[in-house]
Amino acid sequence: MELKLTLNGKRIIEEIDADLLLIDFVRAHGCKSVKRGCDTSGCGLCTVLLDGTPVLSCSMLAARADGHDVRTLEGLQEEAADFVGFIAAQGADQCGFCNPGFVMNTIALLRENPDPTDDEIRAFLAGNLCRCSGYDGQLRGIRAYLNAKKREG
Amino acid sequence: MLTIQNYVRPETLDEAWECNQNRKNRILGGMLWMRLGRGSINTAIDLCRLGLDTIEESEEEFSIGAQVTLRQLETHTGLNRYTHGAVRAAVCDIIGVQFRNMATVGGSIWGRFGFSDVLTVFLALDTAVELHRGGIVPLAQFVTMPPDRDILVRLIVRKTPGAVVYLAMRNQRTDFPTLTCAVSDLGGAPRTVIGARPGRAMIVPGLPALPVGQWSQDAISAYAEAAAAAVPTGSNVRAGAAYRSHLCSVLTARALTQLGGINGWN
Numbered sequence A: 001m002e003l004k005l006t007l008n009g010k011r012i013i014e015e016i017d018a019d020l021l022l023i024d025f026v027r028a029h030g031c032k033s034v035k036r037g038c039d040t041s042g043c044g045l046c047t048v049l050l051d052g053t054p055v056l057s058c059s060m061l062a063a064r065a066d067g068h069d070v071r072t073l074e075g076l077q078e079e080a081a082d083f084v085g086f087i088a089a090q091g092a093d094q095c096g097f098c099n100p101g102f103v104m105n106t107i108a109l110l111r112e113n114p115d116p117t118d119d120e121i122r123a124f125l126a127g128n129l130c131r132c133s134g135y136d137g138q139l140r141g142i143r144a145y146l147n148a149k150k151r152e153g
Numbered sequence B: 001m002l003t004i005q006n007y008v009r010p011e012t013l014d015e016a017w018e019c020n021q022n023r024k025n026r027i028l029g030g031m032l033w034m035r036l037g038r039g040s041i042n043t044a045i046d047l048c049r050l051g052l053d054t055i056e057e058s059e060e061e062f063s064i065g066a067q068v069t070l071r072q073l074e075t076h077t078g079l080n081r082y083t084h085g086a087v088r089a090a091v092c093d094i095i096g097v098q099f100r101n102m103a104t105v106g107g108s109i110w111g112r113f114g115f116s117d118v119l120t121v122f123l124a125l126d127t128a129v130e131l132h133r134g135g136i137v138p139l140a141q142f143v144t145m146p147p148d149r150d151i152l153v154r155l156i157v158r159k160t161p162g163a164v165v166y167l168a169m170r171n172q173r174t175d176f177p178t179l180t181c182a183v184s185d186l187g188g189a190p191r192t193v194i195g196a197r198p199g200r201a202m203i204v205p206g207l208p209a210l211p212v213g214q215w216s217q218d219a220i221s222a223y224a225e226a227a228a229a230a231v232p233t234g235s236n237v238r239a240g241a242a243y244r245s246h247l248c249s250v251l252t253a254r255a256l257t258q259l260g261g262i263n264g265w266n
Ligand SMILES: Cc1cc2nc3c(=O)[nH]c(=O)nc-3n(C[C@H](O)[C@H](O)[C@H](O)COP(=O)(O)OP(=O)(O)OC[C@H]3O[C@@H](n4cnc5c(N)ncnc54)[C@H](O)[C@@H]3O)c2cc1C
Pocket: A040, A041, A042, B026, B027, B028, B029, B030, B031, B032, B033, B034, B035, B036, B066, B067, B093, B094, B095, B102, B103, B104, B105, B106, B107, B108, B109, B110, B111, B115, B116, B117, B118, B119, B150, B151, B152, B153, B174, B175, B176, B177
């Protein structure tokens, strides 16, 4: 079938197989930040924004993104730059493999809820798994970012 | 691995239903459960053009389209006002936000899964399912029907005045539940639903009547013990049967206590 979508602002029209997954489509278009960490839709590493909504690209047919806007970390560098430094400063990233999924879902969280409580952060990021940390570093990093933003006013 | 040869977006329910009569074709929900399976699908049927992705609220009922996501259930103000947050409580620990942005009500109810939080909470409400050919069927009846080739169009939740409480036990947040429990009071006697036994959620039959007015601790304990005795439980990787039966009485008692509180405020 013919797939038409916008990937990080670029319009793409391409013939695809019916069972091509969105993750394989975006990777084929150079978005290598999007990776597979599991095969049960449980790790969040493959998170992309579909019309602004975070979804698991490993579990979605590319065909279903037809007519929609798809964003990956490659297209959201500026928005990510705001807070990733705070997370890194907490030493939260160890192997770093989970990082792109975390960053994508944090972008979605902050767009929806610019001033979340710790519990709201934990709940929103519960679908992003990290094998190195206990998630506290990430939480401290996001908290530090929110505090800094408040100080700036 | 799941392979799919064709992908279609029918313009009408009749067209979708016709296509689904071929056993090699499949309706797509969020595809999250489906993709864990193996095999080959001839045509995947996407219901996205049928306008089934909204929750409509009227004076009498909520009409929840089959393609509504679990996240929509979680964040819908009216539905959570009516259920005192019980619908949100039922879905909020299912994997993660991204997952719930994809998993659908239709797939969740159609699957009649033993572990289902979604089935548990809706069984405690006055819920019916609308099937394209089968018409409107009470949810309690639908869960006992064997899967056929029909299409689940929407859920209908009647706004019967009352209250409902949802509780589940998980070994770890976002894991499958070890036991699910929903207790509602929609006028008359409370209705208690237990799921993840690990069998499919059931409305617990033959429970003792509770006194009108305030429920004493003794009455609540007796009711909860009777629920544990009436619900068949089994063992699997998450818990043994005896532990599940114990959980059944604990969660039922807690839910009843909360329900008594909510009734007291109203
Ligand atoms: C790893 C994992 C963990 C989970 N954990 C939980 C949990 O803790 N609690 C919980 O309650 N649930 C849990 N679930 C289940 C999940 O919430 C969904 O219920 C499940 O994925 C099915 O929904 P779906 O939209 O993905 O349907 P799909 O997987 O797309 O479809 C499921 C079945 O229903 C059919 N179908 C879909 N829509 C319709 C329709 N409208 N009419 C007729 N047939 C239809 C499909 O053809 C398919 O046979 C989990 C699922 C997974 C994969």
